[in-house]
Amino acid sequence: MSLQFIQEPLDKTAPRVVPAQSVTLNVNGQDRTIQIAPWTSLLDALREYLDLTGTKKGCDHGQCGACTVLVDGKRINSCLALATVYQGKKIQTIEGLGTEDNLSPLQQAFVDHDAFQCGYCTPGQICSAQGLINEGRCKTEDEVREHMSGNLCRCGAYTNILSAVMEVLHDGEAVVDNGVLITVPVASTKASSVE
């Protein structure tokens, strides 16, 4: 005996599509006007309408931090934000922090410390770290770890992310105790170089 199951629509009435509206966003110092449905997220507005694909989508539910951008200097999850609400605010994305040829100190620190692998969480990590630095309340390793914990990294680059953030936070003066690399060369069985 088989059962019947109906996958019901979320909304039964035949929907009428709300027309797209004109929305002006100030992103990385530029005003840009787009035509979008009112329920378009800030993340989708950036990625699909403004061709600013540096901001990533990892979950679309505020769970991973890949979509982190700065609004008036504070970090937010852009997947949980409706684009239209952010008119008149200063939105900064990874593209606004620095470019390939002219990296910001934080971006350069991420490269130098190999603080990423696949790179997909990276723009979110960097924007989040920039937000953390702007907030100015984290100083120690443990504080940074804690306040960077809204940004998942499936590649597991966490120790290197910590090193990169600490370096910029303390102008290159921080000593971070999160592990070393030792190479034992072929010729000997003794450790010869510690970095």
Added chain:
Amino acid sequence: MSQTIATPPTVRLDSDVIGKPINRTDGPAKVSGAAKYAAEFGVTGPLWYGYIVNSPVAKGKITKIHADEVLAIPGVQQVFSHENVPSFAWFDRSYKDDVAPGGSPFRPLHEPEIMFSLQPVALVVADTFELARYAASVLRIEYEVEKHNTDLESVIDEAYDAPKGKTGFMPPPKPKGDMDKAYQEAPHKIAGEYIHHAQHQNPMEMFATTVDWLGDGKKMKIYDKTQGAPNVQQYLMKIFSLSSDEARVISKFTGGGFGSGLRPQYQVFLAVMAALELEHSVRVVMTRTQMFSFGHRPHTLQKLRIASDDLGHIQALEHKALAETSQFENATETVVNWTGILYNSPNTNFDYQLSKIDVFTPLDMRAPGAATGNFASESAIDELSYKAGKDPLDFRLLNYTYSDPTENKPFTSKRLDDCYHEGAARFGWDQRNPEPRSMRDEKGMLVGWGVAAGCWDASMQKAAAKAVLSADGHLTVSSATNDQGAGTYVIMTQMAAQTLGLPMQQVTFSLGDTNMPAAPVQGGSWTANSVGAAVKDACQEVGKKLLKLAQKMDDSPLAGVDFEDAQFVDGHIRANEDITRSVAIADILAASGEDKIEADGKAGPNPINQLKYSMHSHNAVFVEVKVDEDLGTIHVTRVVNAVAAGRIMNPKTARSQVLGGTVWGLSMAMMEETYLNNELGRYMNHNYAEYHIPVNADIHKIDVIFVEEEDDIASPIGVKGVGEIGMLGVTAAIANAVYHATGKRVRELPLTSDKLL
């Protein structure tokens, strides 16, 4: 006391970039947001969006799809389902990709039958993403529901021997001696059952395909998230009867894969199908929930029995595993063999079986099989060491093997012993009190120290590359390989730069396009070895041509010098015997009048040489945990991961691989579990909030040690790969440390606090 069989590799060059900790060449693109992933490419003309609808039932049949209601919404272009998707290729083999297991591959939107929960049942295509998502949410579908079974433990009786058929799968080793008798008679013995549940790869980037419809016949540029563009192209060509020109697959950046991108996933089928049917550019991106709808590390039940004599020598060793698979394919992993490779025993028994349940086919997930078997066997070995009254590290060294007992072959190289010694020294293992529950920190937390070893294959696949040296002296090397974060971009640039003695800035390595020479999927830790050797070969061929051209120059100082006797250093070719006999590569190019010099290169396994040997990478992992007994919380405060994996091409990126592997091992030990509700036949925690992986605050100090090996048998460039090995040992070492801290042996993952209370 390290054992190396290999003859020393010929190092002819001294402008060394190989082995240096060089920053990723793709780093600036990744940190600035310029790196483009599959869902981020622009198309020619307007783009439509596809949104996938999945089945809420685990088994049954679709009886009606009310597509007309959705098609009435302005801006909705089409609703694809089994009702209107034309049949493409007929035979199963057309749907088989390079790494498909045996069986009958899943065909999306092919028939009304439902075989697993979250099976894709429709694709709604609309003008915008917002509209496609909305339209998909109002699509009404009727099902006839049948009784499913997703409970592996209920079908243990139906288990069958895992069939061969999948690339890389090794059936269990043959038994030796008399296991039962030896176990019975041995003075020290343990027996245990080990369990882990389904786990999902969950790379950060969700699966996505952007099809750029070029409007010239069926020509498409297919930007796909994959670990292997050529594998996806073959799959699409067979199913849709396309030429390689029509189905050009591009994958420049891959936001993690960990195995999930080895096989083409259903969004690429759906996007290409829709583009062909609508003759239009289409983008399809999965949701995080849909990332739980195809493939996972299989739920596996394991049993081990190990016994030793009075001195601590292992006399009996038995490792059995039973894993789930789907109703339609036989997903196989090498689970039990590793135990037999790491430890010698005169009496052994190995077994590996499958049972079918109503889920999607399991799929390789970082260190597939080995991570499963390693947790169980390294926990069991640890337990036996206590029974035999030995230190867990001493016990492992006592049972160290210099050849592979499962195949009776020597290893091409194995410095696991040095990993143990260097790792123990760095960790301070000699300060360990052997008694469980004997160590506490200043805050009164229980402290536990654990050790475990790991083992993975050093393997090589066929790969090809092309090198083009242009008149301005810039070298461009390409191969259709992948970089899911492994560092392929930078290490291949190093390989090319070193081979021709050019500065790194003068070399570009590009990948991820089926217009480039073919390469295997990125998996199994074989990319550095296989593609690296192909890149070297291509560059050497260019080098040979350059030398010939140099010798045609008037009064060439290199006249009569063979390629083998020449070196490529600092932009010059020089005679080994007299380096003052030298010509600048720029001068050769200028004198030749050629606008470019190009050559193809290839590499592949060398069975004649390699069949006599067993080829493996190894590691030894030391872990400190702190346990709060009142709360049952565990913190991993310190890890030392010592890895022997041949030569390390770039210690910076290789270290990252091992750091990532360590985080994965910790994650498997303490967090990862996809809850399968057998009533609903459905994974319940299908999102990042409920599927737990570590965050920054969970990860503390990780030391990485590379014990380098010389090995030109396993690899012509001496490389074994580090993608998987770093994960091994970690999970068991944590479980062993938890035992040392608490006296509790937990045999079911993950090690959540409820299991300690």
